[in-house]
Amino acid sequence: MATSLHVDIVTPQLAAWSGEAQQVLLPAHEGQLGVLPDHDQLLALVVPGIATVYTASGSQRYVFDSGFAEIGPDRVTVLTESCIPVEQVDKAKAKADLAAAEADLANANLATEAARVALRRMAHAKARLEA
Amino acid sequence: MPNLKDIKTRIGSVKKTRQITSAMKLVAAAKLKRATDAATAAKPYKEKLEGVLRRVAAAAGDDVDTPLLQTRETITKRAVVVLSSDRGLCGGFNNNLLRKASPWLTEQGDQPAHVVTFGRKSTGYFAKRGWPEARNVEDWAKLPKAEIIGDLCDQLVTGFVDGEFDEVWVVYNEFVNAITQVPTFMKLLPLALEDAGESSAPGGDYRYEPDASSILGTLLPLYVRTLVLQAFLETEAGEHAARMTAMDNATNNASDLIASLTLDYNRARQAAITKELIEIVSGAQALEG
Numbered sequence: 001m002a003t004s005l006h007v008d009i010v011t012p013q014l015a016a017w018s019g020e021a022q023q024v025l026l027p028a029h030e031g032q033l034g035v036l037p038d039h040d041q042l043l044a045l046v047v048p049g050i051a052t053v054y055t056a057s058g059s060q061r062y063v064f065d066s067g068f069a070e071i072g073p074d075r076v077t078v079l080t081e082s083c084i085p086v087e088q089v090d091k092a093k094a095k096a097d098l099a100a101a102e103a104d105l106a107n108a109n110l111a112t113e114a115a116r117v118a119l120r121r122m123a124h125a126k127a128r129l130e131a
Numbered sequence: 132m133p134n135l136k137d138i139k140t141r142i143g144s145v146k147k148t149r150q151i152t153s154a155m156k157l158v159a160a161a162k163l164k165r166a167t168d169a170a171t172a173a174k175p176y177k178e179k180l181e182g183v184l185r186r187v188a189a190a191a192g193d194d195v196d197t198p199l200l201q202t203r204e205t206i207t208k209r210a211v212v213v214l215s216s217d218r219g220l221c222g223g224f225n226n227n228l229l230r231k232a233s234p235w236l237t238e239q240g241d242q243p244a245h246v247v248t249f250g251r252k253s254t255g256y257f258a259k260r261g262w263p264e265a266r267n268v269e270d271w272a273k274l275p276k277a278e279i280i281g282d283l284c285d286q287l288v289t290g291f292v293d294g295e296f297d298e299v300w301v302v303y304n305e306f307v308n309a310i311t312q313v314p315t316f317m318k319l320l321p322l323a324l325e326d327a328g329e330s331s332a333p334g335g336d337y338r339y340e341p342d343a344s345s346i347l348g349t350l351l352p353l354y355v356r357t358l359v360l361q362a363f364l365e366t367e368a369g370e371h372a373a374r375m376t377a378m379d380n381a382t383n384n385a386s387d388l389i390a391s392l393t394l395d396y397n398r399a400r401q402a403a404i405t406k407e408l409i410e411i412v413s414g415a416q417a418l419e420g
Contacts, residue, residue: 010179012360013277014172029341043183044340045349068350070183070337079179081353082277113292117285 002037002074007053009062009078016062016083023054024076026069027127033069035076042071046080048124050131061086063131065124082124086131094128101125135403138396142389149385155220156378163309163371170306170364177357184350191343199288199351202321203297209239210287210296212319213257214303214362215250216370217270222377224304224370225252228314232302233260235316245296247283249366276363284356291320301358306365309372319358322351 007024009017024035027049046067053060067080101121108114213232215225229252236244247266248254254267271279290296299320304312339346 010176012173012176012357013169015175033340041337042340043187043337043346045346066349067353068183068346070179077179079176079183079353081281081356113289117289121285 004074005035005037006075007078008076009053009080009083011080011083017053017060019055021053021055021076025052025054026078027051027064028069035069035071038073039071039076041073042069044069044071046078048120048127050086050127051078061131063089063124063127066120084128084131089128089131091129094125098122098125098129133395133399135396135399138392138399142392142396145385145388145392149382149389152378152381152385156375156382159221159371159375159378163368163375166364166368166371170361170368173357173360173364177361180350180354180357184347184354186337187339187343187347187350190337190339191347197344197348197351198292199320199322199355206297208296208298209244210290210299211236211244211246212283212287212299212301212359213246213248213250213253214301214366215248215253215256216366217251217272219252220377221370221374222380224312224373224377225250225256227312228302228304229253229256231314232316235302236262245290249363271363272367276360280356280360280363284352284359287320287359288352288355296320301362303362303366304369304373306369306372310376312369312373317358317362319355322354 004020004022005024007017007019007021008015022037026033026035026044027047029045029047032049033044046064046069048065049063051062051064053062063082063084063086064078065081065083067078069079070077101118104118105115105122108118211232213229215228219225232253233256236246246257246262247268248257249268249271251269254269268274268279287296287299291299298318301317301319303315303317305315306312
């Protein structure tokens with residue numbers, strides 16, 4: 001019976017955070033996904049959004065880009081393209097990125113990969129603005 | 132007979148050059164350390180991603196319908212990304228790569244490839260040879276890597292999926308160790324997942340949310356990014372390693388040059404003293420006689 005979760009948040013550049021947590025709230029493909037200790041083994045897609053890690057000393061919120069989470073009974077490993085603590089989000093840049101992505105989307109044919117990429121970028125920019 | 136003063140000036144200037152090269156060597160060594168650290172930091176992500184991809188691909192089985200894995204029958208349009216350094220003084224680092232890349236690009240059929248170059252060195256090289264220029268990025272080492280790689284990969288993946296390119300290649304220097312960098316041509320798209328070793332043991336009984344094939348579809352573009360990131364990191368580490376080696380050689384050469392110039396200087400000095408002595412002695416003899 002696991003009592004805490006070992007959480008690793010890994011980005012291509014570095015291991016963003018690693019430690020013990022009580023609960024993790026992830027922006028998953030099917031909606032917010034809360035993970036408590038003793039969770040079923042699950043491989044979930046992570047979509048751009050805000051994640052919260054609850055530790056014994058408090059909670060920390062991060063903005064994730066797309067990636068995935070590997071969840072086991074006593075550990076959660078999240079791989080995401082970027083992980084920014086909410087305090088460090090550059091709102092001006094997020095706004096510019098959102099505008100650029102919206103412009104890309106307006107020019108793109110909706111059936112193409114270009115549109116999907118633009119949608120993903122838009123979602124990430126929106127998540128940063130909400131943070 | 133070289134003039135004493137000339138030799139002395141020359142020694143002074145070679146010494147100054149040696150100071151510069153040895154300082155550059157130290158700087159390159161420090162940067163190499165940082166670059167290899169960055170490469171080490173990037174490793175867990177790549178390994179984890181590869182492991183999960185293999186598992187998801189095995190779970191998805193034949194139910195895979197992602198364009199990133201499909202090889203096209205006729206290949207006419209290629210996109211090639213060339214990674215080089217922005218600054219010179221790093222031995223044959225850029226030249227070895229570009230000299231191999233140029234005939235290779237010509238061999239790849241008659242359709243001119245869509246070339247994206249990174250680094251001033253490759254930009255200049257292709258521009259001089261009249262290559263159709265697509266896009267050049269200079270001073271890439273100063274830009275945030277996550278951003279340039281994100282943009283680049285989105286473009287490549289989009290271009291590939293939407294039929295703009297049939298194949299995507301990355302040409303870069305593979306970092307073997309501090310003294311060896313090997314020019315490498317990596318076929319980025321279509322992805323070859325078999326290379327990652329599909330035979331490895333599946334890790335446990337996982338549920339997938341959503342199903343395995345859609346996870347695969349989302350993860351493959353991320354995998355493309357990690358491959359490109361690795362190529363960038365290796366290029367960066369290779370550049371500093373090559374510069375370190377080149378500057379080490381230059382420093383040694385300068386030391387040798389200084390030693391031989393000092394010898395010349397002392398010889399010339401002695402010759403001058405001997406000449407003066409002979410003049411004095413023969414003058415005295417002439418007076419006696």
